[in-house]
Amino acid sequence: MKRILLGIFAALLAWGSGSAYADEMVLGGGDVVKISVFGNPDLTVETRVSEAGFITMPLVGQVPVAGLSAAAAEANIATMLERGGFVKKPQVNLLITALTSQQVSVLGQVTRAGRYPIDGRRSVLDLLALAGGIGPDGGDVVTVIRKRDGKVRKEQVDTAVLMKNADMTSNFDVQGGDIIFVERAPRFYIYGEVQKPGMLRLERQMTVLQALSAGGGLTPRGTERGLRVKRRDEQGKLQIVSVKGDDLLLPDDVVYVKESLF
CATH class of the missing domain: 3.10.560.10 (Outer membrane lipoprotein wza domain like)
Structure with a gap:
C-alpha cells in the first residue's frame, strides 16, 4: 500500500510540474526542434541540434543553441535574422519535438x-x-x-x-x-523449525519475534528458547549471537530456530 500511495503521489507531482516548467528546458546535442517565423513560411524548418550545439537556419546559417532554453534560442535566432537584414522585428517560435539530450x-x-x-x-x-x-x-x-x-x-x-x-x-x-x-530491499534469512524457512524482506525496526512471524511461525517442534543469529561484524567475520524476541535484526542476519528437546 505504501508503494502504491508513493506512485500516485509522485504521478500527481509529475503531472503538475511538467507544463509549469516546460519553458525551462535546456537544449543540447541530439534534440530535434521545429522553428517558424511569423509571416515567413519559407523559414520554417525542423532540424536536429548538432553535437557541437548548433542548428542550421535558412539565411543565417549556423546558430548556437546548446545550453539555452527555448525562449533564449528564439531570441538568438531573432537577433541574427534582424542583424542580417533578413526580417524586421522577427517573431520566432521554437518547439522542441524530441528531447534526447x-x-x-x-x-x-x-x-x-x-x-x-x-x-x-x-x-x-x-x-x-x-x-x-x-x-x-x-x-x-x-x-x-x-x-x-x-x-x-x-x-x-x-x-x-x-x-x-x-x-x-x-x-x-x-x-x-x-x-x-x-x-x-534488505533481506534476512531464517531456517530451522519454522513453517517457511528461506530469505525474507527485512522491514524497518523488525524484531526477532516479527521475523518468526514472517517465517510462518514455529513448527510443532520449534521453540523460542535459545534463538541464535549468525551475523557478520564490521570486518566481515561471522559471529553467532544469542538473541531475544524483542531484539532488532540487521540486514543479512541469519536466524536459526532450534528444535525443542521436550
Missing part, C-alpha cells in the same frame, strides 16, 4: 528501468513515477548520482521518511545525466 537514467528495482527525458523541472519522485514506481523488491532508500560543477556526488532520498513527514525538501530536482538507483 536531457535524460535521467532510472535503474535498479523499479517497474520500468530506462532513460527518461526531463521536459522541464523534474524531481526524484517525478522520475520514479515515470519509471512505474518502486518495484515489490525495492528498498525505501533511493541513491541519486549527480554531476555538478565537474564533481560527482552521491545523495540518498529516504522515500518512506519523505512520505511519512510530507517533507519535500529531500525531493530535489534532477538534471540530464543524473542516475537514480533503487537498491533491493
Whole structure:
C-alpha cells in the first residue's frame, strides 16, 4: 500500500510540474526542434541540434543553441535574422519535438528501468513515477548520482521518511545525466523449525519475534528458547549471537530456530 500511495503521489507531482516548467528546458546535442517565423513560411524548418550545439537556419546559417532554453534560442535566432537584414522585428517560435539530450537514467528495482527525458523541472519522485514506481523488491532508500560543477556526488532520498513527514525538501530536482538507483530491499534469512524457512524482506525496526512471524511461525517442534543469529561484524567475520524476541535484526542476519528437546 505504501508503494502504491508513493506512485500516485509522485504521478500527481509529475503531472503538475511538467507544463509549469516546460519553458525551462535546456537544449543540447541530439534534440530535434521545429522553428517558424511569423509571416515567413519559407523559414520554417525542423532540424536536429548538432553535437557541437548548433542548428542550421535558412539565411543565417549556423546558430548556437546548446545550453539555452527555448525562449533564449528564439531570441538568438531573432537577433541574427534582424542583424542580417533578413526580417524586421522577427517573431520566432521554437518547439522542441524530441528531447534526447536531457535524460535521467532510472535503474535498479523499479517497474520500468530506462532513460527518461526531463521536459522541464523534474524531481526524484517525478522520475520514479515515470519509471512505474518502486518495484515489490525495492528498498525505501533511493541513491541519486549527480554531476555538478565537474564533481560527482552521491545523495540518498529516504522515500518512506519523505512520505511519512510530507517533507519535500529531500525531493530535489534532477538534471540530464543524473542516475537514480533503487537498491533491493534488505533481506534476512531464517531456517530451522519454522513453517517457511528461506530469505525474507527485512522491514524497518523488525524484531526477532516479527521475523518468526514472517517465517510462518514455529513448527510443532520449534521453540523460542535459545534463538541464535549468525551475523557478520564490521570486518566481515561471522559471529553467532544469542538473541531475544524483542531484539532488532540487521540486514543479512541469519536466524536459526532450534528444535525443542521436550
